[in-house]
């Protein structure tokens with residue numbers, strides 16, 4: 193598969209180069225030249241595969257010819273072996289009201305990010321070892337990407353990882369999951385600012401081609417296509433669990449639009465998805481877009497679901513590219529407008545088209561707490577605040593009869609114990625994976641939201657480690 197930039201001015205790359213590149217050189221995002229097609233006749237065969245085998249099968253057309261299905265099969269087997277709930281790392285659970293939850297918190301850091309990042313870390317190793325190369329991963333996290341990426345990259349000889357998080361704006365569990373990893377190649381940096389500041393810093397470094405080339409920067413954020421490809425897998429998996437003849441709607445708690453874009457990818461590949469419900473917290477830029485056709489940045493409000501406290505959804509550009517008929521020049525223009533004025537609008541007929549697939553609902557903190565309490569009372573189940581935003585959106589969005597609604601349960605409740613306890617009156621028990629975190633020493637640098645300071649920190653660290661002159 194070849195990869196093209198949403199802005200049309202970057203070189204066309206194969207899978208391995210696209211995975212290493214992250215952001216395209218023109219500031220756009222890499223997307224596959226075509227959408228591989230799932231054949232409905234194959235669904236019976238696919239349903240018999242293990243999760244790891246299915247992952248290799250679904251990712252193979254995206255990864256070939258550089259990475260073969262056999263290589264992917266080995267890599268995925270290794271990646272998902274460490275998940276709980278073995279043999280199915282992504283089980284479905286049905287709530288009392290008929291809503292299905294797809295539990296994506298059985299990986300090492302207890303959020304859905306593990307499902308893609310455990311694969312990506314191993315992909316980096318495979319591709320880099322073959323090329324005899326080394327990279328510097330630079331990422332920004334609103335909480336869960338950071339720990340999942342660090343867990344996937346720690347102790348790998350082929351890379352160093354620098355992870356930026358907004359100081360004081362991630363939960364204590366999230367912070368400790370990152371800062372207690374003392375591996376030599378792992379570097380945590382707390383930034384004085386918001387997640388959007390962190391993400392903008394990362395983007396600034398990536399468009400600085402001199403710096404980017406010198407340090408071989410690579411991305412683990414969902415701008416990396418391998419993450420989207422690996423996330424498409426669990427949508428197919430959920431459909432197979434329910435039976436392939438069903439009509440489906442997925443409800444996805446959304447921040448960066450990565451997870452829900454993977455659902456859109458599954459739709460484009462032929463999964464019988466009728467509706468995608470974008471669930472946002474009070475940082476509702478996406479909900480406002482799907483209501484009005486206007487994308488307009490507001491200010492970021494801290495909420496109970498911090499991994500969605502985002503105003504600029506990077507991955508939306510990939511959807512915009514599809515929505516604007518894959519017209520890269522048009523996308524480049526729209527994004528320029530967005531950068532300069534903090535807003536853009538799409539034509540009314542484009543909005544109509546978007547709303548044929550996407551609906552959106554917003555849920556504030558009070559409602560999030562109500563849902564956590566209600567689900568505990570009705571189903572005896574504790575859900576995390578992000579999942580609760582999804583459940584609220586599912587309940588607020590009526591759909592025609594005969595459509596199965598599946599809400600993505602994006603994190604384990606124990607990652608957000610204070611919010612869950614405040615709402616449900618009971619503290620989620622700490623799973624074994626988190627039990628030892630509290631007493632461990634932490635290591636983390638601290639920087640202002642300033643690109644030069646970040647450049648100096650990265651250069652200095654790699655020099656001290658003897659990796660760069």
Ligand SMILES: *Cc1c(COP(=O)(O)O)cnc(C)c1O
Nearest residue numbers: 336447448449450451499602603
């Ligand atoms: C990352 C994250 C989200 C948002 O996912 P996006 O792909 O950024 O839309 C939602 N919930 C949790 C728990 C997360 O970690």
